[in-house]
Amino acid sequence: MAENEAGSQPVESFETCLDELEQVVKQLEAGDLPLERALELFERGMQLSDSCRKQLEEAETRVEMLIRKDGKIQPEPFRPEKT
Numbered sequence: 001m002a003e004n005e006a007g008s009q010p011v012e013s014f015e016t017c018l019d020e021l022e023q024v025v026k027q028l029e030a031g032d033l034p035l036e037r038a039l040e041l042f043e044r045g046m047q048l049s050d051s052c053r054k055q056l057e058e059a060e061t062r063v064e065m066l067i068r069k070d071g072k073i074q075p076e077p078f079r080p081e082k083t
Contacts, residue, residue, distance in 0.1 A: 021048040
């Protein structure tokens with residue numbers, strides 16, 4: 001596993017973070033939580049969301065770097081075609 005910038009704890013994979021975030025959202029949507037537990041879940045959800053966002057930004061940067069044009073790397077954002 002990769003480590004975060006502070007090096008204090010490993011960063012979970014994108015898929016793991018997303019799965020846990022989905023579980024957090026389901027628990028919060030259920031609504032039968034004590035206030036303190038709801039706040040803990042909300043805080044964890046924000047951490048997971050931030051981790052997913054950072055990992056997506058890193059992936060986007062890697063994709064941009066890999067796109068080649070005229071033999072040179074030309075950064076171009078990935079824009080999937082709409083279906």
